[in-house]
Structure formats: structure tokens, C-alpha cells
Amino acid sequence: MADFDTGLGRNAANYAALTPLDFIARAAEVYGARTAIVHGGLRQDWADTYRRTRRLASALRKLGIGKNDTVSAMLPNTPAMVEAHFGVPMAGAVLNALNIRLDTESIAFMLRHGEAKVLLIDSEFAAMARQLKEQLPALKIVEVYDELGPPPVAGERFGELKYETLLAGGDENFAWQLPADEWDAIALNYTSGTTGDPKGVVYHHRGAAINAISNILEWDMPKHPVYLWTLPMFHCNGWCFPWTVAARAGVNVCLRKxxxxxxxxxxxxxxxxxxxxxxxxxxxxxxxxxxxxxxxxxxxxxxxxxxxxxxxxxxxxxxxxxxxxxxxxxxxxxxxxxxxxxxxxxxxxxxxxxxxxxxxxxxxxxxxxxxxxxxxxxxxxxxxxxxxxxxxxxxxxxxxxxxxxxxxxxxxxxxxxxxxxxxxxxxxxxxxxxxxxxSKDIIISGGENISSVEVEDVLYRHPSVLAAAVVAQPDEKWGETPCAFVELKEGAQVQAQDLIDFCRSHLAAFKAPKAVYFGPLPKTSTGKIQKFELRKRMKSNSAIDV
Missing domain, CATH: 3.40.50.12780 (ANL, N-terminal domain)
Incomplete structure (x- = not known):
């Protein structure tokens, strides 16, 4: 048996930790003059974007930020959010992208739990920033102004320094290092917390790089794609697409809303x-x-x-x-x-x-x-x-x-x-x-399991339905039965019984909703319908037919 181990170990020549940070370095080296970011009147190439991310990393280091320190970002899909996905981990820190639709209490919990030391926050959330500073006096707040966002107000501040000022103090040639271990944390994302406090999900450099590459493979994504940011970057780090787009030297078309x-x-x-x-x-x-x-x-x-x-x-x-x-x-x-x-x-x-x-x-x-x-x-x-x-x-x-x-x-x-x-x-x-x-959305009616997704799929086939969600409602005879909450398309008119009959024509009768409630559906910032809110509404008997 041959010995394939002795003298054949890892060394600097044959092994490097996997990280998506290397994607932006290559994009700048090979395609530096190509457009990286488009936003309003801004056109920023990959070479400049790389310089700015190194400035950010250097400036954070000067603030005392290092390995495993949390840097939070409460930003819409703007150029600064793209830059944070590289500059923060280049400093060795962990990026915590915050859901911009959450209330102050929820954000404060995440900042405390993640032990954030710096918060990059858009001017749209200036009022919240002031509240957060009162609750977390040690938190260093960086004001981020965006071309398409609220401009600075003369004489009013909500942070210690401005983002561009922070970058100006950094070194564009900052010699950032690959992570010592690809298992090192790169990002912290919080779950929705529909029951109890949200949980902090920790990503590693290896997984971030591998999922970014998988995105390319699943899509057969060619060089230089033009990617529109309809998906919030705070949601699973934009499903890793800030890193995917860099790997293909594509264009980030930013979208605040x-x-x-x-x-x-x-x-x-x-x-x-x-x-x-x-x-x-x-x-x-x-x-x-x-x-x-x-x-x-x-x-x-x-x-x-x-x-x-x-x-x-x-x-x-x-x-x-x-x-x-x-x-x-x-x-x-x-x-x-x-x-x-x-x-x-x-x-x-x-x-x-x-x-x-x-x-x-x-x-x-x-x-x-x-x-x-x-x-x-x-x-x-x-x-x-x-x-x-x-x-x-x-x-x-x-x-x-x-x-x-x-x-x-x-x-x-x-x-x-x-x-x-x-x-x-x-x-x-x-x-x-x-x-x-x-598991919590299965409706058990008279001992029969009913998939709410199956009923929703039928409702979406109706030409008047824009959005639908099906949950259980209490029933004295059957224990629980399905009911539907429906948003109609603009100008559409349909009665509850019409939708019930439509479902019965495509499903077993016991699966059809027994009631239909019309009106706007509660949604997360990523557009996902919050069925837990509808379940709470039914349990409190507060749903009404409108």
C-alpha cells in the first residue's frame, strides 16, 4: 500500500481557505474597468469597489474591530450594503445584516445578542438610530447617506461619523488576509422569531463561497451578468448573491424598494x-x-x-x-x-x-x-x-x-x-x-390531514386571486377546518362562495376552505406571507369577513 500522506501535507503553495472575499479580488484584477454597481446616477467599477472595500476594512480595524467582532448593517439594497459584504469580513469581523422592516425593540435585541460593536445605518432610519444609541451607548453608529435616500439635515446627527468619512480614513491598499480557517464565521443572520426570540444563524466562509458558486452552477450564469437587487441583501445575505455577482464580475443594479x-x-x-x-x-x-x-x-x-x-x-x-x-x-x-x-x-x-x-x-x-x-x-x-x-x-x-x-x-x-x-x-x-x-401548517380535520399549500395552489389558479393563505380555524365538529385569506387583483370582484365552489371543483370537499376572508395579507419584508399572524387571528376570533 502506497503512503499518500507522509510528506504530502498542506502548505501555503497547495492550500488556501475557501472564502468569497477572493472573488472581489479577482474581479478587480481581471475586470477592474467593468461596471460593478449601478445606482441612480452612480456607476462604480470593480477596481474602485475593491478599493472602497479595503478602505472599509482598514477603517474598521482602526476602530478596534477584529476577528469575531460583529459589525451590523441596517441598509436597503444600496452600494454601501454591497461593500459591507466584503469590507466587514476583510477586517476579520462578522457581518450582521439586519432586517430593515423590524421595530426598534427587535433590532436592539439582535444587536445585544450578537454583541455588535459598530452599526452602519441608512439615513432613512435616523430616528431609530437615536433610540438605539440611548439603549446601547457603547455601540458606534456610522451614518450612511445614499443618493436616492434621505439627504443629511443641516445640524442634525444620528451617529458618530459618516460612512464616507469612515472610508476616507482607511487604506485602499489594506493588506487583508484570508481567514486562518475557512470555518471562521463570516455572517450572522437572525431568523424571523415567530415564536420567542429570533435565533442567530452563523455562516462560515466555506459555506458562503460554496453556495455562491452553486448559484452560478444552478443558473449556468455566464460572465458579467446584470443582476437586479429585488431580493433584500439582509435576507440570508441576499442568498449569497453579493458574492456570486463578484465571482462572475457582474453588475449589481441596486434597488432601495x-x-x-x-x-x-x-x-x-x-x-x-x-x-x-x-x-x-x-x-x-x-x-x-x-x-x-x-x-x-x-x-x-x-x-x-x-x-x-x-x-x-x-x-x-x-x-x-x-x-x-x-x-x-x-x-x-x-x-x-x-x-x-x-x-x-x-x-x-x-x-x-x-x-x-x-x-x-x-x-x-x-x-x-x-x-x-x-x-x-x-x-x-x-x-x-x-x-x-x-x-x-x-x-x-x-x-x-x-x-x-x-x-x-x-x-x-x-x-x-x-x-x-x-x-x-x-x-x-x-x-x-x-x-x-x-409541520405547524398541516390542518387536521376529522382525523384527515389537509395540506394548506395544496389548497393555496388551487386558489392561485382562480383569475381573481392575487395572493392567498390557508390556515386552520376551530370547528366544534371537526376539531379544525381550513379557512382562506385572500387578496384580490385590482378591480376584481368575487364572492367567498365562488372561491369555495372553485376549490371544491378541484379538491376533495373536505379540503376546500369553509370560510374566505378578504383583505391585505400580513407579509414579511421579503414578501413572505406571515401565516402565524393569520393563525393568531383565527384563534382570537378576530378575523372578519370584509
């Missing part, structure tokens, strides 16, 4: 080739006035994630020459870690048949080791028959380090050597997984 018409205008003006968004965002684009799309040359490639996209939305997007890739994941797996990889023979199927196939969560990402459906009690695989329900689980390089300061939750999440998603699903004969529901 999602507006359907503005999205179409930016796609037309800049030749946007790629974007990501939740199903509700795609639905808004699919249902926008046709004249908004005039002059757009496809294909435009989008990724959709979150709840299973309704087949009707997928069909509409296809008709617009928007090619959607359906991905699936959670904060704990860096955003997407599974993809509904299309097969060649799907092209011969009808639009509706393709939409049904593409609505599945699919198979593992290229660089994820596994995704499967197991019994959470026995950890045995379910039958690949599309019927037996189990829990969807992941394992591999695209999984978090764990939950910050929460050993119990980390151990529970990784029990049995798999990450437990809490999503219930089935495995089909072709090896593709499909979500049936979150």
Missing part, C-alpha cells in the same frame, strides 16, 4: 439578465399592466424561493419570457440549497404541466451533499411514492455552523446527522422533493 413598474424600467434600461424574489414579488410582476413590459427583451432569468410558487404564476412568467428557476432552502442553509432542476423532456409538456413540475422543491444544489425526506422519529427514508409524508432534511457544506449562544437548539437542529428543516414533504419516484406544508 421594490416597485413593479420601477423593476420593469430598470430591466429595460440596464438589460437586467438575472434577479431573485419571493413568490409574492413574482406574482406582482406577472399581474402588472402589460404596457409596463414593453421594450423588454428576454429571456430574463429569475429565481423564486419561499413558499411553493403557484402553478398559475409560473405559467404567466413563462409567457412573459421570464425563465424561473425554483429554489428552496432556509436561513440555516444560506438561503437556497435545493433546486428544481429542469429535465429536457419537460419542454414537450404543456405550460400547465411544466408549471406543476417546476413548482416542486427539487434536488440538492450542486455543492450540497444531500437533501431528502426522512421520518423525524426514526430517521428512516420515506417511500419515494409522492404520498408518504416526512420531514425535509439537508446535510453538507451549505449548512450553518449553528445557532449563536444556543447549544440546545443547535443540537436539536442537527440531530441524527441531518439539518431538520421543520418542513413536511414527500419524495417522488424521480427523486424530487415537494413541500406539503410546515
Amino acid at each position: 421594490f416597485e413593479p413598474k420601477l423593476v420593469f424600467d430598470l430591466i429595460r434600461e440596464h438589460g437586467v439578465s438575472h434577479y431573485c424574489a419571493a413568490p409574492i414579488v413574482h406574482a406582482a410582476l406577472a399581474n402588472a399592466p402589460e404596457n409596463w413590459r414593453e421594450g423588454i427583451r428576454g429571456p430574463v432569468r429569475g429565481m423564486v424561493a419561499g413558499a411553493p410558487p403557484p402553478a398559475a404564476v409560473l405559467a404567466k412568467m413563462e409567457a412573459m419570457d421570464f425563465e424561473l428557476a425554483h429554489v428552496y432552502g432556509l436561513t440555516e442553509v444560506y438561503g437556497p440549497a435545493a433546486v428544481c432542476a429542469e429535465q429536457d423532456d419537460w419542454a414537450a409538456k404543456s405550460v400547465d404541466e411544466r408549471a406543476v413540475l417546476k413548482s416542486r422543491q427539487g434536488v440538492r444544489y450542486h455543492l450540497q451533499s444531500g437533501v431528502t425526506v426522512l421520518s423525524p422519529e426514526t430517521m428512516a427514508p420515506v417511500r419515494a411514492d409522492g404520498e408518504e409524508i416526512g420531514e425535509i432534511m439537508f446535510r453538507g457544506n451549505i449548512c450553518m455552523k449553528g445557532y449563536l449562544k444556543n447549544d440546545k437548539a443547535t443540537q436539536e437542529a442537527f440531530a441524527g446527522g441531518w439539518f431538520h428543516t421543520g418542513d413536511l414533504g414527500v419524495m417522488s419516484a424521480d427523486g424530487y422533493i415537494k413541500i406539503k406544508d410546515r
